[in-house]
Amino acid sequence: MxxxxxxxxxAADYSAVERCYEDECRVERFASKTPFQKALAGHPDLAFIDVRFLGEGPGRGSERHYERDLTAFAELAPQTPVFVLCQPELTREAVKAVKAGAANYLILPLDATEIAYVTESLEELNQLQHELDYLRGRFWKKDPDDVTQTNSPVMREVFRKLRRVAPTRTTVLLTGExxxxxxxxxxxxxxxxxxxxxxxxAVHCGAIPETLIESELFGHEKGAFTGAxxxxxxxxxxASGGTIFLDEVGTLPPSSQVKLLGVLQDRSFQRVGGERDIEANVRIIAATNENLKQLCRxxxxxxxxxxxxxxxxxxxxxxxxxxxxxxxxxxxxxxRIKRTDPSDIRGFAPSVLEAFRLYPWPGNVRELENVIERAYILESSDLLGPESFPAEMFAEEAASTLLPVDPSLPLSEAxxxxxxxxxxxxxREVLTxxxxRIADTAKHAGITTRQLHKLMTRHGLKKESFK
Structure with a gap:
């Protein structure tokens, strides 16, 4: 359903929505934007909003203000198409809203045939997009851990570049913290x-003693030095025929830099103490967390x-x-952790994910891996909760959850x-x-299921969102 x-x-008539889908839908009506926006967190199938409810406040009617609301809706329910409703005289405003991110617009009074047409057209378009994404994404199907999943525009650009360069033999330089x-x-x-x-x-250049780095990279002949x-x-x-990954290449000593330059220029090298040229049939990928231009200067x-x-x-x-x-x-x-060490842990508590969002991650993905592995060992419930993570991760989260003080409000309203x-x-925490499960949640909270239902309705929460 x-x-x-x-x-x-x-006072408007929205029965055309119900007639369009007959017994296949449950329509929830809202007279203001705030409860409508909260209900979007339940990930409904479709949403309709009168254009007069969008972009309220100073600057109302501009694409930028419509975009503000529509972006907020998309963050709550990214898979839910939002259609704009308008009176005929507000068609121009509805078009602005579509440009700002709405799926489409419909003119009031609603007609069931028109609703069916625009929603079916959107479904067909989404199906075509999914097929296109599938064909584009086949390139990445070898990745066993699906690391190419991303919601970040910056990372999408990174993967676009890697997709283009991967089939070539071009040298790649990866930079970053x-x-x-x-x-x-x-x-x-x-x-x-x-x-x-x-x-x-893979070779971590900074982890090999300077006296051994050339031998590690290029090999040595018997008797080339004491101990050989x-x-x-x-x-x-x-790595012949394959790829060599030179991590922290900026730490290479000068003598090794000269020899690596020779490999890149001549595609050949000699073992330490050797005289025979050996073909370097290898693709080089280098990486550094330093600014190589500054090191050059x-x-x-x-x-x-x-x-x-x-x-x-x-x-x-x-x-x-x-x-x-x-x-x-x-x-x-x-x-990945569960594959090697199975347990009943099924995910993260919402407060943990919020803390993840606010924490600065100085150690980046490696630090995230470490704290999750530690929490996995310590956790005794089926969700990784705050108690299993370092306390400093929740300092920012705790401060951010406090509503800002509004001294203009009476004490009772505040x-x-x-x-x-x-x-x-x-x-949200207990339902997660x-x-x-309503009965278990009510018991945990010390209230009746009826009281719980009333509270969930007040806050726009649906049990399906927490399963």
Missing amino acids: KTILVCGDP TGVGKGTMARLVHLHSNRAAKPFI VRQKLGKFEI ADKFRTDLFYRLNVFPVELPPLRERVEDIPLIAAGILS RRRYVDDMEERYL RHKG
Whole structure:
């Protein structure tokens, strides 16, 4: 059964909506925008709102103000199409709303045939888009952990670049803060290149002593130096036909920089103590969390090597600049942990996800992985709750949940607003913990199921949203 929200003049006739879908829908009506917006959190199938309820306040009637409301609706229910209703004389305003993000508009009084036409047209368009996304996305199907899922425009651009460069043999330079996932992106490029069946060899340049780095990368001949009792193959030789990932390439000592430059220029190298040229049939992906241009200016990195590595640069954003992806990344991390260490833990408490959104993540994705793994060990319930995470992660979240003080309000009204806010957040938390089960939630809260139903109606909560 479809759930449809309608927000408009209480005296208007909206029966055409019900006639359009007959017994297949449940229509909820609202006389103002606030409860309508709260009800969107329940992810209805369709929503209709009178254009006069959009962009209220100063500047009303501009695309920017319509966009403000429509963006807020989309954040609550990204899969719910919102249609604008208007009187014939307000058609121009409805068109502005469509440009600002509404799915389409309908002129009052409503006609069931017109409703069916615009909604079916939208469904056909969405189906075509899904098919197109599927065809585009087939390129990434080799990724076992589905790391290419993203809601971030910045990351979509990153994946667009990686998709274009992966089939080539072009040298790639990945930049970004520590822990943003440069190694994961390098492996992704390898998996989607024509070298995928060959080795992927990762080398952390900063973790190898300077005296051993050339031997590790290029190998050595027997007797090349004290302790070289046998011939050793280097990483470039082991990676032949595949990809070598040079992480923290900015830490390479000058002598190794010279030899790496030779590999990039001549596509060959010699083992330490050797005289024979060995072909470097390998694709190089380098990564750094330092500014190589600044290192070049400080004479700590060769400028000619920088230009050889910087053929196709890709900058990865820090986690704090892609907060919309945190729930997806966290769910993927939890799924990977459960594969190796199964448990009844099924997800994250809402307060934890909110804390994730507000926390600055100085250690980026790596830090997120660490705190989730720690919480997974400590948690005793079926949801990862605040008690299992470091307390400092919730300092910002606790401050943000407090409503701003409005001294212009009477004390009674200010108190009512604070109570309503606390009540709604409490109900969301408890409903989530009990997967939307009314009887269990009411028992936990110490109230009757009837009282719980009344509270949920007041705050626009639906049990289906918590299952």
